[in-house]
Amino acid sequence: MKKSLADKIEQYLKVLIDRSENYEIEIQRAELAETFDCVPSQITYVIGTRFNEKCGYYTESRRGGKGFVRITRLDDAEVQAGISRREFFVFLDQIMAMELITENENRMLKHLVVSSFKQVPGEIQNKLFLAIKAGLEDFVDLS
Amino acid sequence: MKKSLADKIEQYLKVLIDRSENYEIEIQRAELAETFDCVPSQITYVIGTRFNEKCGYYTESRRGGKGFVRITRLDDAEVQAGISRREFFVFLDQIMAMELITENENRMLKHLVVSSFKQVPGEIQNKLFLAIKAGLEDFVDLS
DNA sequence: TATATAAGGTCAATGAATGTCAAAGGGGAA
DNA sequence: TTCCCCTTTGACATTCATTGACCTTATATA
Numbered sequence: 001m002k003k004s005l006a007d008k009i010e011q012y013l014k015v016l017i018d019r020s021e022n023y024e025i026e027i028q029r030a031e032l033a034e035t036f037d038c039v040p041s042q043i044t045y046v047i048g049t050r051f052n053e054k055c056g057y058y059t060e061s062r063r064g065g066k067g068f069v070r071i072t073r074l075d076d077a078e079v080q081a082g083i084s085r086r087e088f089f090v091f092l093d094q095i096m097a098m099e100l101i102t103e104n105e106n107r108m109l110k111h112l113v114v115s116s117f118k119q120v121p122g123e124i125q126n127k128l129f130l131a132i133k134a135g136l137e138d139f140v141d142l143s
Numbered sequence: 144m145k146k147s148l149a150d151k152i153e154q155y156l157k158v159l160i161d162r163s164e165n166y167e168i169e170i171q172r173a174e175l176a177e178t179f180d181c182v183p184s185q186i187t188y189v190i191g192t193r194f195n196e197k198c199g200y201y202t203e204s205r206r207g208g209k210g211f212v213r214i215t216r217l218d219d220a221e222v223q224a225g226i227s228r229r230e231f232f233v234f235l236d237q238i239m240a241m242e243l244i245t246e247n248e249n250r251m252l253k254h255l256v257v258s259s260f261k262q263v264p265g266e267i268q269n270k271l272f273l274a275i276k277a278g279l280e281d282f283v284d285l286s
Numbered sequence: 287t288a289t290a291t292a293a294g295g296t297c298a299a300t301g302a303a304t305g306t307c308a309a310a311g312g313g314g315a316a
Numbered sequence: 317t318t319c320c321c322c323t324t325t326g327a328c329a330t331t332c333a334t335t336g337a338c339c340t341t342a343t344a345t346a
Contacts, residue, residue: 062293124267128259182326185323
């Protein structure tokens with residue numbers, strides 16, 4: 001794969017995180033931009049597309065003097081713990097209230113989840129709830 | 144039989160895959176089109192007809208600068224999972240034709256299945272397909 | 287406290303790739 | 317010959333990356 005600049009910056013940051021103590025690094029946006037000879041907003045772009053929560057990262061930042069960007073990789077527990085059935089149902093009700101899905105779709109999904117998940121090991125269930133939630137968010141975006 | 148251009152491109156790509164490390168190659172659509180002196184969408188056509196999941200291949204791609212198309216030859220287990228999924232999709236299309244679910248519900252379920260099931264071990268996927276199918280039959284009965 | 291300086295954030299424009307779709311072309315079987 | 321199905325083509329759509337002008341916020345200093 002021909003690596004784009006964004007790919008290279010991504011890789012660079014991931015190496016830094018791997019080598020870090022707590023899977024957490026702090027960078028200076030402008031300085032990193034200098035290193036890669038690009039505009040600072042390029043760094044923002046990489047962080048926004050490759051290090052967002054969906055990708056299993058959490059970021060904080062501060063502006064002004066002594067500013068920084070901190071990137072934290074969520075550990076497996078945080079990423080994979082997922083959400084409970086109750087939380088998932090609440091989510092369904094919410095997006096129904098927002099008219100992103102119909103009442104029938106809401107009922108259908110609940111029914112499927114209840115009737116099908118008995119066959120799935122417990123630890124995978126919550127992961128699936130989370131994945132389905134993400135998939136739904138995706139789907140209603142597209143619609 | 145006379146070989147069409149599509150056949151030649153297919154053969155060319157399969158040689159590349161055979162020679163590759165992990166049965167996986169990456170190409171640039173426009174570049175390959177140039178090589179064969181054809182329009183880029185011809186490449187898309189070859190990939191769509193000769194390197195789809197039914198044929199035992201999986202493809203990914205990225206648009207924009209430094210974009211690419213990646214073709215992976217699936218192993219037997221992956222092919223099996225793909226078959227059960229296709230059967231499930233056919234089932235969805237059938238009950239949509241019977242107007243038991245809407246077109247939107249059909250699309251939604253397919254989307255959820257592809258986006259969520261990556262996280263689930265192969266053996267469980269088949270069970271889930273059957274369970275969801277049963278759950279759906281149940282649900283449309285109630286409605 | 288007021289002002290200057292030093293960060294990071296936002297957004298829209300542009301360019302570079304792939305995707306989609308419908309129409310036209312061509313070859314083989316009946 | 318005719319018809320059907322697979323190919324081939326091209327116009328247009330969508331997505332991703334890159335850049336730069338301008339905005340917001342925090343700190344340092346007079």
